[in-house]
Amino acid sequence: MTSRLPPLPALRDFIHMYRLRAKKILSQNYLMDMNITRKIAKHAKVAQNDWVIEIGPGPGGITRAILEAGAARLDVVEIDNRFIPPLQHLAEAADSRMHIHHQDALRTEIGDIWKHEPARPSSINWHDSRLPAMHVIGNLPFNIASPLIIKYLRDMSYRRGVWQYGRVPLTLTFQLEVAKRLCSPIACDTRSRISIMAQYVAEPKMVFQISGSCFVPRPQVDVGVVRFEPRKTPLINVPFEVLEKLCRQVFHYRQKFVKKGLKTLYPEELEDVLADELLKKCRIDPTTTSIRLGIEQFADLAQGYYEQCERHPGLFLYDYTNKQHVLEQLALEPNALPPRMPQFETPPPETEDGKWNLRDFNII
């Protein structure tokens, strides 16, 4: 079922009416084809009465599609003041369903937007198979897509922001190369830090691709639309920041033996001992490469590295590019130990015999 909007000027006319020339500095590439914007809303699974936050609505192509799909409430976050009048035009047509936030998405705590809204859809327990009737959607500017997805994955891992309400799905666009990395399976050239960070806490799926020629102005690259469904239980049990640091160093030398990247986690005097200890404990061949490591091996590495950081205060703060870094001094810093793992309620057993295995997830 769709919700009709009263007659509005066509998107193209909107652009002319409000003189909306794309600004390169804000990576503005508009989607003018309503068939594509409706396809995004459909793949995001927006249903009648759902609540949605849209990042970077611009002239409002996806915004219209979300309203047409029947969203009961739509909050849009847009940084460029030139879009506010056309968005207000749309909001008036949407019969108080739409709310505009003229601000920077990178500085916006999207979880706060609905905090004091009593009519908000019910929260749903993370272990429930159902998802809350809420969505985050955006055709993101390429220049903020990466920091924003990292922020959202971190919030998801801590079940904060909109994820305090349950496993709210995210549907975002990325340049195709980044979309492929997010969804990359093991042993592919596209496998990278972001593949692990996205896949341990969510199930990212590239739902369709959009040719660059569908955007105005046309970007140099094609685009992938990725839908992230948060996992009931993350596949790796260490704080987000610890995994992020481990992955950054492990993927530092993609073509080299994994040990070379791992060594950059430690000060020179400890690098061989601690890298060997970790590899041995995780039963990982030191001559393998990072792209050949499965999520299960990352889970072991992350757990082992976390324990090392607890045993050697200051290690978590160590940065091999900073020549001033000395472990004894870092150990005196207030945050010398890694962050604590957030405590969530124990998940119910996944199978009849109460056991579950990472191999049940087909991404290893």
Ligand SMILES: C[S@@+](CC[C@H](N)C(=O)[O-])C[C@H]1O[C@@H](n2cnc3c(N)ncnc32)[C@H](O)[C@@H]1O
């Ligand atoms: C690629 S355009 C997409 C516009 C529209 N969603 C569409 O599909 O046609 C990205 C939009 O994000 C906005 N934007 C850029 N940086 C932003 C930020 N930090 N916070 C919020 N919006 C931002 C731009 O002004 C622009 O409207």
